[in-house]
Amino acid sequence: MTTHSTNAPVTMLDTPPARRRPDWLKGPRAALALPAWAWLTAFFVAPVGMVLWFSFGYKPGIFGTHANDRLSFDRYAEALSPTFFQTFQNTLWVGVTGTLICLAISIPFAYWLAVKAANRHRGILLAMVMIPFWTNFLIRTIGWQIILAPEGWFSGLLQATGALDEPLDVMFTRTAVLIGVVYNYLPLMVLPLFVAFDRVILPLREASKDLGAGRWSTFINITLPLAKPGIIVGILLVYIPLMGDYITATVLGGAKGNMAGQMVANQFQTAQNWALGSAMAVVLILTILISAAIAFLVAWLASWPLRARGRLVLGSPK
Amino acid sequence: MSHEQPVRILASSAASRMIAAQYNRRRFLSFAAAAAGAGLLAACSSPDGSTAPRATGAALEDKLTIYTWGDYDDPDVLAQFTADLGPAVTLDSFNSNEEMISKLVAAKGTSGYDIVVPTGQFIPQMVENGLLAKFNHDLIPNLKNVDPVFLGRDWDPNNDYSVVKAWGTTGFVYDKTKITRELKTWKDFIDAAMNEASGDVSLLDDPAELTGLYFWANGIDWTTTDAAHLDAAEDFLVNTLASHVAAFDSYPGGVAIPQSQHALMQAWNGDARIGILESADPDRWQWVLGNPATELWADNWAIAEGAPHPEAAHAFINHVLDPEVSLAELDYIGYHTGVAGIEDAAREAGLEMLDLVFFTPEQLDMMHTGEVNDAQQRAVEIWDKMKAAAGA
Numbered sequence: 001m002t003t004h005s006t007n008a009p010v011t012m013l014d015t016p017p018a019r020r021r022p023d024w025l026k027g028p029r030a031a032l033a034l035p036a037w038a039w040l041t042a043f044f045v046a047p048v049g050m051v052l053w054f055s056f057g058y059k060p061g062i063f064g065t066h067a068n069d070r071l072s073f074d075r076y077a078e079a080l081s082p083t084f085f086q087t088f089q090n091t092l093w094v095g096v097t098g099t100l101i102c103l104a105i106s107i108p109f110a111y112w113l114a115v116k117a118a119n120r121h122r123g124i125l126l127a128m129v130m131i132p133f134w135t136n137f138l139i140r141t142i143g144w145q146i147i148l149a150p151e152g153w154f155s156g157l158l159q160a161t162g163a164l165d166e167p168l169d170v171m172f173t174r175t176a177v178l179i180g181v182v183y184n185y186l187p188l189m190v191l192p193l194f195v196a197f198d199r200v201i202l203p204l205r206e207a208s209k210d211l212g213a214g215r216w217s218t219f220i221n222i223t224l225p226l227a228k229p230g231i232i233v234g235i236l237l238v239y240i241p242l243m244g245d246y247i248t249a250t251v252l253g254g255a256k257g258n259m260a261g262q263m264v265a266n267q268f269q270t271a272q273n274w275a276l277g278s279a280m281a282v283v284l285i286l287t288i289l290i291s292a293a294i295a296f297l298v299a300w301l302a303s304w305p306l307r308a309r310g311r312l313v314l315g316s317p318k
Numbered sequence: 319m320s321h322e323q324p325v326r327i328l329a330s331s332a333a334s335r336m337i338a339a340q341y342n343r344r345r346f347l348s349f350a351a352a353a354a355g356a357g358l359l360a361a362c363s364s365p366d367g368s369t370a371p372r373a374t375g376a377a378l379e380d381k382l383t384i385y386t387w388g389d390y391d392d393p394d395v396l397a398q399f400t401a402d403l404g405p406a407v408t409l410d411s412f413n414s415n416e417e418m419i420s421k422l423v424a425a426k427g428t429s430g431y432d433i434v435v436p437t438g439q440f441i442p443q444m445v446e447n448g449l450l451a452k453f454n455h456d457l458i459p460n461l462k463n464v465d466p467v468f469l470g471r472d473w474d475p476n477n478d479y480s481v482v483k484a485w486g487t488t489g490f491v492y493d494k495t496k497i498t499r500e501l502k503t504w505k506d507f508i509d510a511a512m513n514e515a516s517g518d519v520s521l522l523d524d525p526a527e528l529t530g531l532y533f534w535a536n537g538i539d540w541t542t543t544d545a546a547h548l549d550a551a552e553d554f555l556v557n558t559l560a561s562h563v564a565a566f567d568s569y570p571g572g573v574a575i576p577q578s579q580h581a582l583m584q585a586w587n588g589d590a591r592i593g594i595l596e597s598a599d600p601d602r603w604q605w606v607l608g609n610p611a612t613e614l615w616a617d618n619w620a621i622a623e624g625a626p627h628p629e630a631a632h633a634f635i636n637h638v639l640d641p642e643v644s645l646a647e648l649d650y651i652g653y654h655t656g657v658a659g660i661e662d663a664a665r666e667a668g669l670e671m672l673d674l675v676f677f678t679p680e681q682l683d684m685m686h687t688g689e690v691n692d693a694q695q696r697a698v699e700i701w702d703k704m705k706a707a708a709g710a
Contacts, residue, residue, distance in 0.1 A: 059695070061695070063419070063423060063443060063447045065420070065423065065424065083556065083703045083706045083707055083710075084703075084706050086706065086707075086709070086710040087706045087709055087710075090709055090710070145573070145577075146577075149577050149579065150578070150579070151577065151578055152577075171579065172564045172565055172579075253709070254520075254564050254565030254566070254567075255520075255560075255563045255564055255565050255566055255705065255708035255709060256564065256708065256709055257709065258705060258706060258708065258709025259709075262705075263702075263705075263706060266702060266705065267702075268420070269417050269420055269421070270413070270414055270416045270417040270420060270525075270698070270701075271416065271420075271698045271699075271701075271702055272416065272419070272420040272423065272698075273698075
């Protein structure tokens with residue numbers, strides 16, 4: 001990205017005007033995207049539209065799930081009332097912390113896997129990351145109940161070794177949910193990061209070294225910026241499903257680890273209040289979008305000095 | 319919009335058209351809503367009038383799907399049914415009547431469930447809303463085995479749609495190694511929950527059981543629709559009790575009791591019995607029947623409208639009403655099955671912990687059946703808020 005800034009303004013003028021395509025050709029080409037559009041419309045736009053529509057309605061009675069003959073923002077007021085709002089805050093905490101922990105574990109691990117690990121072991125190591133995925137999500141999560149149980153073997157081990165004085169007390173807390181989501185979503189972070197680091201080829205790192213950069217400097221200035229797309233993909237792949245997860249929270253969180261996904265599921269499955277459930281779902285979507293936007297804005301601003309410095313070093317005729 | 323009418327236009331179709339006209343401008347969204355809501359819409363329409371039983375005694379289908387409460391049938395009984403009669407049984411479970419009804423409402427006729435197990439008081443409205451199919455009594459000759467006391471209850475006077483599956487009550491279980499004083503009443507339960515067992519309590523994941531807990535403890539009729547009582551219940555449950563709750567678990571007998579996850583657990587009697595029997599150290603657990611008042615619930619076998627395997631469903635219900643099969647069920651689930659003479663048979667067979675299954679007349683006097691009334695929706699809201707507040 002640093003090289004672009006040095007010559008971009010010059011080349012703009014020399015570029016020949018783009019060859020114009022006759023209009024009649026544009027139609028059929030756009031048609032190539034038709035299956036994708038149809039898919040998106042049927043399975044994304046329409047459902048989200050419906051959720052949006054339901055969220056302005058209300059629940060008419062015990063055997064009705066929603067009615068829209070009277071539209072209002074009342075459901076949003078309900079969804080954002082202090083009782084429910086607290087759950088959105090908790091969800092955000094678990095989502096952000098969980099994603100950061102996944103990132104902190106995955107960056108060194110994926111880097112090691114892509115760069116340091118021996119070639120012949122790489123396949124096996126990758127398989128070891130993937131294989132737990134073959135077991136049902138729910139079963140893997142319930143497995144943690146046994147590990148984290150106050151009278152389970154792990155608790156016994158900690159007490160026997162003197163690490164703990166009393167039985168382990170994390171089941172049915174937000175910490176247990178955090179452990180569960182990190183475990184469940186870690187592969188989704190490792191894989192894109194592995195691919196990203198794998199694509200930062202050796203000659204680039206060697207060149208960096210030849211030009212006098214140390215290991216750390218090479219990692220920060222060369223490897224990490226080139227792996228950025230993979231990092232972003234990993235963050236999104238983990239953060240978005242994690243925010244909507246309710247299985248992990250149900251199994252490990254009990255009453256204390258309540259997450260927004262559970263509230264939404266409760267509205268649809270038990271309370272049969274589709275209007276309130278939809279409003280909560282919309283609030284959850286907005287929470288994810290806004291928090292992601294803020295995170296990227298912060299990251300962009302924070303990396304400003306780094307980018308400015310890069311431009312100065314490579315672009316100035318010193 | 320007009321497609322959505324059945325949801326609430328049972329009263330007046332003329333009014334519905336006017337309402338529909340008003341919202342024509344929202345055509346696109348309405349269309350989207352209507353398109354995907356199609357299944358639901360059908361679900362909400364009134365029964366189609368086809369009251370004739372669909373099962374005629376033809377050959378049994380090769381499958382049977384039962385949607386029931388958790389851990390509610392002896393696996394051996396199910397296996398025996400498949401071995402004897404053929405249909406392979408698939409089980410799916412729910413936590414509350416509301417959850418089961420919401421699934422049937424959302425997919426009437428397409429839920430794929432053959433047998434459902436609603437609690438008595440929910441049956442009249444389920445019939446009214448076309449969720450249940452009529453029995454063909456000719457295919458259930460074992461109805462004769464049911465104790466007449468449990469036939470013709472007021473929710474289904476002729477047993478057209480349902481027959482008793484099991485009945486039981488609500489109480490709690492506590493860990494004597496963690497709670498050293500003796501707990502006897504719902505008031506004691508609440509007191510322990512807010513003191514020595516704080517953060518170590520589980521409650522049933524069922525709206526009526528939560529409001530019930532408050533009403534039973536405070537001497538209020540648990541079928542009350544009085545707004546002041548409901549407000550008081552909400553205030554106590556959401557603002558006071560919720561922060562002490564560790565889990566909402568309808569089946570602590572499954573995992574929580576055997577693994578000693580909590581010190582104090584609200585539980586149904588049969589589930590408590592399963593848990594205590596499964597526990598490595600049964601003596602540490604104490605069962606207490608809800609006192610001074612508690613619930614009397616009766617769950618019923620019923621066939622879902624649109625059941626894909628009606629013949630097998632009838633055959634299964636007939637099968638479990640056999641006295642011997644019923645005794646095996648009782649031994650496993652720990653609930654009175656309503657079959658005549660079952661209590662004597664159970665005592666004769668020397669089954670364990672029968673004090674959690676059969677009750678004295680004095681105990682029966684403390685139990686009261688629930689109602690589905692105007693407070694129903696409010697109870698669901700309270701349940702909802704309490705769960706959110708517990709996580710705060």
